[in-house]
Amino acid sequence: MDMPSDHMTTRKLRSLQTREKLLAAGRDIFIEYGFQKTTISQIIKKANTGYGTAYVHFKGKDEILIQLMEEVMGRFYEIAELPFRPESRQEAYQMIEKQAGLFLEMANEERPMMQVIEEAIRLSEDVNRKWKEIRERFINQIAQDIAYSQKNGLARTDVDNYLVARGWFFANEMYLWEIVKNELGFTVHQIAHNLTAIYTGGLYQ
Known part of the structure; x- marks a missing residue:
């Protein structure tokens, strides 16, 4: 019973960490390039995460x-x-x-x-x-x-x-x-x- 719960907690923590990494990267890239010139690819690259993982959290830079x-x-x-x-x-x-x-x-x-x-x-x-x-x-x-x-x-x-x-x-x-x-x-x-x-x-x- 404990293992699935622990596993879910770990997955949730990892998911939250990924989301925070994307937001932190987004803030840095937006400030550096401005909104129009920023791309979602730049943010994902700086966050060092995969495209599929990133799109689970956000549909785009908006x-x-x-x-x-x-x-x-x-x-x-x-x-x-x-x-x-x-x-x-x-x-x-x-x-x-x-x-x-x-x-x-x-x-x-x-x-x-x-x-x-x-x-x-x-x-x-x-x-x-x-x-x-x-x-x-x-x-x-x-x-x-x-x-x-x-x-x-x-x-x-x-x-x-x-x-x-x-x-x-x-x-x-x-x-x-x-x-x-x-x-x-x-x-x-x-x-x-x-x-x-x-x-x-x-x-x-």
Whole structure:
């Protein structure tokens, strides 16, 4: 009875190791060549695994990129899902500015991979679709935070929390991509401060 179980555990471990090797190789190759110029063959070769084995895990480079994108965005989710229970407008402002700063700073830290993701969103329908799903998750989290503030008398109630959340996320996303492209001469702190001042000035009157 033990042998089949042990055998399955070993096979599963080996399978997980192969998957991780493919993802690590994919990250390196994507960063080196960009999304468009990367091929699945390059990734498989760097991972030192067989084609048949590789295709058990991923159908192509798009799937590998999507998995890498989810892992990167997981770090952004941790910021978006920080507890948000302010007791005053000032506390809400401070928490929102901190979140915005952490979110944009993460774009700095993950710039090489985010550059690949930005390219892939433009070139791959599957990646673009996944990005839209990711975007909605952020927006829904923001909408919940706004609803909390509205319920507790901190934010205006004459506006729709979901629509405001979309506007706030898109503003942050715009600056995120500009940071990723290294196109701005402003610090993350300056961007976060100005964004938050305008956003909270309208919502937390």
